[in-house]
Amino acid sequence: MNQPQTGELQALDRAHHLHPFTDFKALGEEGSRIITHAEGIYIYDSEGQRILDGMAGLWCVNLGYGRQELVDAATEQMRQLPYYNNFFKTTHEPAVRLAEKLCQLAPSDINRVFFTGSGSEANDTVLRMVRRYWAIKGRPRKRVVIARENAYHGSTIAGMSLGGMAPMHAQGGPCVPGIEHIRQPYWFGEGRDQSPTAFGQECAAALEAKILELGEDNVAAFIAEPVQGAGGAIIPPDSYWPAIKAVLARHDILLVVDEVICGFGRLGEWFGSQHYALQPDLMPIAKGLSSGYLPIGGVLVGDRVAEALIEEGGEFFHGFTYSGHPTCAAVALRNLELMEREGVIQHVREDVGPYLAKRWSELAEHPIVGEARSLGLIGSLELVADKANGERFDKSLAAGNLCRDLCFQHGLVIRSVGDTMIVSPPLVMTREQIDELVALARQALDDTARHLGITSINSSKGDR
Ligand SMILES: *Cc1c(COP(=O)(O)O)cnc(C)c1O
Numbered sequence: 001m002n003q004p005q006t007g008e009l010q011a012l013d014r015a016h017h018l019h020p021f022t023d024f025k026a027l028g029e030e031g032s033r034i035i036t037h038a039e040g041i042y043i044y045d046s047e048g049q050r051i052l053d054g055m056a057g058l059w060c061v062n063l064g065y066g067r068q069e070l071v072d073a074a075t076e077q078m079r080q081l082p083y084y085n086n087f088f089k090t091t092h093e094p095a096v097r098l099a100e101k102l103c104q105l106a107p108s109d110i111n112r113v114f115f116t117g118s119g120s121e122a123n124d125t126v127l128r129m130v131r132r133y134w135a136i137k138g139r140p141r142k143r144v145v146i147a148r149e150n151a152y153h154g155s156t157i158a159g160m161s162l163g164g165m166a167p168m169h170a171q172g173g174p175c176v177p178g179i180e181h182i183r184q185p186y187w188f189g190e191g192r193d194q195s196p197t198a199f200g201q202e203c204a205a206a207l208e209a210k211i212l213e214l215g216e217d218n219v220a221a222f223i224a225e226p227v228q229g230a231g232g233a234i235i236p237p238d239s240y241w242p243a244i245k246a247v248l249a250r251h252d253i254l255l256v257v258d259e260v261i262c263g264f265g266r267l268g269e270w271f272g273s274q275h276y277a278l279q280p281d282l283m284p285i286a287k288g289l290s291s292g293y294l295p296i297g298g299v300l301v302g303d304r305v306a307e308a309l310i311e312e313g314g315e316f317f318h319g320f321t322y323s324g325h326p327t328c329a330a331v332a333l334r335n336l337e338l339m340e341r342e343g344v345i346q347h348v349r350e351d352v353g354p355y356l357a358k359r360w361s362e363l364a365e366h367p368i369v370g371e372a373r374s375l376g377l378i379g380s381l382e383l384v385a386d387k388a389n390g391e392r393f394d395k396s397l398a399a400g401n402l403c404r405d406l407c408f409q410h411g412l413v414i415r416s417v418g419d420t421m422i423v424s425p426p427l428v429m430t431r432e433q434i435d436e437l438v439a440l441a442r443q444a445l446d447d448t449a450r451h452l453g454i455t456s457i458n459s460s461k462g463d464r
Helices: 006-016 024-030 068-080 093-105 119-136 157-162 166-172 196-214 240-250 303-312 326-341 344-365 399-409 431-451
Strands: 035-039 042-045 050-053 110-116 144-148 179-182 219-224 254-257 282-285 297-302 369-375 378-383 415-417 420-423
Touching: 050 431, 068 326, 093 110, 093 297, 093 326, 110 119, 110 303, 119 157, 119 219, 119 254, 119 282, 119 297, 119 303, 144 196, 157 166, 179 196, 196 219, 196 240, 219 240, 297 303, 326 344, 344 369, 344 378, 344 431, 378 399, 378 431, 399 415, 399 420, 399 431, 420 431
Parallel strands: 144 179, 144 219, 219 254, 254 282
Antiparallel strands: 035 042, 042 050, 110 297, 282 297, 369 378, 378 420, 415 420
């Protein structure tokens, strides 16, 4: 294999390439890591380091790297029909077959899909659809969407506005009007003075309070992820979703479940909604839909909204050049077929999900870990300065970033959100690979503690 010239690429990168979610100047000074190739759950950089990809790219490479079947699906489709649109009374087999497959996998009252190129575009579509729905129903004042603080729903203007990331709002505002945020069910961060059960109920009560404050006649929808991904792999208390469902049952508003991360096996079901027994009206999807091999997203549309749009709506003035792109759709379809054939969902639910839960929870004993939680193949660690009371490290220490960089040095990608460390690895991992992931994370935690001057490290026994 031709080794690229690391220094030359870094210089060109610095000169011409603005990276997403990046401090351009700081990265320029440090230089980018150049990823050259990947296989299975490992990526390789231009210096020859092998790195276990504990984030599945960006929460998406669920089947792992190097899947020839996906390459073949793209190649065959590109030869036959690389692109055609779905706008003017035309379509093609990949878009139709993928739509059918998705509706077969989705909860039973979801039978339509609107394709997009990404998760952000899917959430733009959500905003357009919920407002259109209520307008068609003769209730145009029902326009407000309730979302949650610290939610991530994408980085277009609508995605950012639906999301509850304060730094994004500060840079990208003013946000789209008619979006309100309530508190998130983040027990470790915001609820430790109560039991998780009580806290989950209180967070759900915040939804009802917001609906009453705004007036139900003004509220179109509530949007949330089953488990918040980018917010910090926040698994809500068990009481949360049942209490939210009870609130929704008392009010006539739509439920939008953002499945961009939780969809396609992450929680051990096809959709996170199925894990929590939710009945969404709309489900934005992307990421794992194609295992990241090509960009594609969409919105799964429940019968209630679809029938209004179809029967009473006339033309819906919305869509993207790449809505239902045939090559992306062909790859997504093959990806779903492979997941079925290989039993990936059961693998997560019955084997590696419980195994990760067991191994990951052992990290809670580490001196700088305040909590270790996981569900299916998503997990996180809360870094703390004081285990006894959960006190955080001083912000200036940037403990999370330090730990992330040390993970990289040890050959592991895990991500930091503040001082919360996140894993979301490929779903095809084996138990042995989970052992390796946990061992690498433990070494990086030990190193992090050492760098931060914590001396009581004796937890590395038993791991390599
Ligand atoms: C990544 C993400 C999005 C945005 O998807 P893009 O494809 O990056 O536009 C939306 N919602 C959630 C929950 C996500 O994690």
